[in-house]
Amino acid sequence: MPELRKDPIIGRWVIIATERSKRPMEFEKQEEQADFKHCPFCPGNESKTPPEILAYRANGSKPNEPGWWVRVVPNKYPALQIEGALNRTGEGMYDKMNGLGAHEVIIETPDHAKSLAQLENNHIEELLWVYRDRIVDLKKDSRFEYILIFKNHGFSAGATLLHSHSQLIATPIIPKRVNEEVAGSKKYYDYKERCVYCDIVKQEISSKVRLVSENDAHIAIAPFASRFPFETWIMPKKHSCCFEDIQKKEVTSLAAILKDILLRMDKVLVNPAYNFILHNSPCNMNNLPYYHWHIEIIPKLTKVAGFEWGTGFHINPTLPEDATKYLREAEI
Amino acid sequence: MPELRKDPIIGRWVIIATERSKRPMEFEKQEEQADFKHCPFCPGNESKTPPEILAYRANGSKPNEPGWWVRVVPNKYPALQIEGALNRTGEGMYDKMNGLGAHEVIIETPDHAKSLAQLENNHIEELLWVYRDRIVDLKKDSRFEYILIFKNHGFSAGATLLHSHSQLIATPIIPKRVNEEVAGSKKYYDYKERCVYCDIVKQEISSKVRLVSENDAHIAIAPFASRFPFETWIMPKKHSCCFEDIQKKEVTSLAAILKDILLRMDKVLVNPAYNFILHNSPCNMNNLPYYHWHIEIIPKLTKVAGFEWGTGFHINPTLPEDATKYLREAEI
Numbered sequence: 292m293p294e295l296r297k298d299p300i301i302g303r304w305v306i307i308a309t310e311r312s313k314r315p316m317e318f319e320k321q322e323e324q325a326d327f328k329h330c331p332f333c334p335g336n337e338s339k340t341p342p343e344i345l346a347y348r349a350n351g352s353k354p355n356e357p358g359w360w361v362r363v364v365p366n367k368y369p370a371l372q373i374e375g376a377l378n379r380t381g382e383g384m385y386d387k388m389n390g391l392g393a394h395e396v397i398i399e400t401p402d403h404a405k406s407l408a409q410l411e412n413n414h415i416e417e418l419l420w421v422y423r424d425r426i427v428d429l430k431k432d433s434r435f436e437y438i439l440i441f442k443n444h445g446f447s448a449g450a451t452l453l454h455s456h457s458q459l460i461a462t463p464i465i466p467k468r469v470n471e472e473v474a475g476s477k478k479y480y481d482y483k484e485r486c487v488y489c490d491i492v493k494q495e496i497s498s499k500v501r502l503v504s505e506n507d508a509h510i511a512i513a514p515f516a517s518r519f520p521f522e523t524w525i526m527p528k529k530h531s532c533c534f535e536d537i538q539k540k541e542v543t544s545l546a547a548i549l550k551d552i553l554l555r556m557d558k559v560l561v562n563p564a565y566n567f568i569l570h571n572s573p574c575n576m577n578n579l580p581y582y583h584w585h586i587e588i589i590p591k592l593t594k595v596a597g598f599e600w601g602t603g604f605h606i607n608p609t610l611p612e613d614a615t616k617y618l619r620e621a622e623i
Numbered sequence: 624m625p626e627l628r629k630d631p632i633i634g635r636w637v638i639i640a641t642e643r644s645k646r647p648m649e650f651e652k653q654e655e656q657a658d659f660k661h662c663p664f665c666p667g668n669e670s671k672t673p674p675e676i677l678a679y680r681a682n683g684s685k686p687n688e689p690g691w692w693v694r695v696v697p698n699k700y701p702a703l704q705i706e707g708a709l710n711r712t713g714e715g716m717y718d719k720m721n722g723l724g725a726h727e728v729i730i731e732t733p734d735h736a737k738s739l740a741q742l743e744n745n746h747i748e749e750l751l752w753v754y755r756d757r758i759v760d761l762k763k764d765s766r767f768e769y770i771l772i773f774k775n776h777g778f779s780a781g782a783t784l785l786h787s788h789s790q791l792i793a794t795p796i797i798p799k800r801v802n803e804e805v806a807g808s809k810k811y812y813d814y815k816e817r818c819v820y821c822d823i824v825k826q827e828i829s830s831k832v833r834l835v836s837e838n839d840a841h842i843a844i845a846p847f848a849s850r851f852p853f854e855t856w857i858m859p860k861k862h863s864c865c866f867e868d869i870q871k872k873e874v875t876s877l878a879a880i881l882k883d884i885l886l887r888m889d890k891v892l893v894n895p896a897y898n899f900i901l902h903n904s905p906c907n908m909n910n911l912p913y914y915h916w917h918i919e920i921i922p923k924l925t926k927v928a929g930f931e932w933g934t935g936f937h938i939n940p941t942l943p944e945d946a947t948k949y950l951r952e953a954e955i
Contacts, residue, residue: 467935568933601900603799
């Protein structure tokens, strides 16, 4: 069973994923890249994954057989495990609990060779509906405090399989960064009586210098204090703390702006590896007037890592206003 | 002039280093590796760096000429600049100030080919004295809130030059992670009336399961809630919040344990890239009963990055107790 361990100084929980435990010499090995015959995410190979949790599939097609266009399965090598209880306990001065949670893989397309950016708008909409369905379903499990949806695209961003997929991790704790966002935005709200994200939306639309893209319901910006070159956030214009409350028209708008941004990055940065993370409000916090869901996209361009991890202090070599210009002027 | 910008939600300051500004196509280029003839850190090439700030050198040798064994120079491409005032100002809802600070390079040895781990014990002691001298000197400048000493070893850990060196950055703000450590350890102290780091030292010496190495004045441990495989902390056994208060005998002990750990990592992980960061108390906080300086060493073994950056949530595939065993049993 994986373990959750708490840093006794700053209170951060860490997953110690013993089930995927690595010996020293295993870190060098590059995961072998399966071709479509052996790829566990390709149609016809459904038996190579654990049984599906959800699939959007053609009428009449059977579960765990071809006919799907988006498919959700449990991660074969889960960082957290779905069965059991938390069993919070101590080890001397330290605190730990069982690594209870869900770890799912969302296979975004049956097409082995297509990237998320290359999918049709209506296909990306379907993917967003799948995100929503899984959040709604997992929120019913009272053991979970947070549901995290993210994507690693490209080996250098941490992907181990090429076939386009996202991941979902449900956790019995709220990740540190989310706690900071919730606390920080509440502090701003207590002082200003306004949502800080709504204020950002307004300022960026009016000043335009960091506005990469805009459509009906969403904007994409280079954040004022970007930690990474070409870091981009997608935010709904209308206040909403919970992604799963999204309306049908808004899904259409979100799919369009997500595709737009990924295509712009592919053009300007030549198909970069990237991570995206959906920042949503914690499970038991609904209708927050101060929190605002958003998507953070971080292309993997710079190597420096340990320094940033060690200090929480980032040096960004690209002016966000310059990144905005490059992305905005890309011909896609 | 570089800028310091504040994230309006979580309050984190970021350096926007405009002087090293990169255009999109420049991220791919690997910095070219100078051989010893062209290496700016090699003896004989002193004129290729800005004039030295400090050097430990042979009697009779002249500044900015050969004869030194440790040499400190300003970074040629500084992330922060030493001249000017902070000029805190707003930009609509956002906050920023001038990127004022110091950015120095500490050339650890005249020998182009030697790594820190390969230096003699007494040479490493000299390096530690240089760290101390620079901290003491920069603490006199009241514009600085924090002095950060760190090392990137190997390209994948962010080094751009092979010749062994450390870096120093003095900042007008306290890095986020340091603030969290100071606040977290104060909270523990307020409740327990003991230093959390002193408690860690005691528990790890007594349980031994995460004790990698121990000598007169220091221990090296795999932290209970390690974020990264083979993450290792070196801590003084005796309580001390300020590295610069270190005694002569303790410098001997610290040099020995630092070399010991780096040699063990080289053996077990086959010369890994790594970062180390000296965590010291902030400039204007002396004699803290609750904070305890330490060195964090993080070998660069895993690729996943964006997810951790985006969430503050880490998945560590190696049990700290296993890492301890591997490092402890290494024959060096």
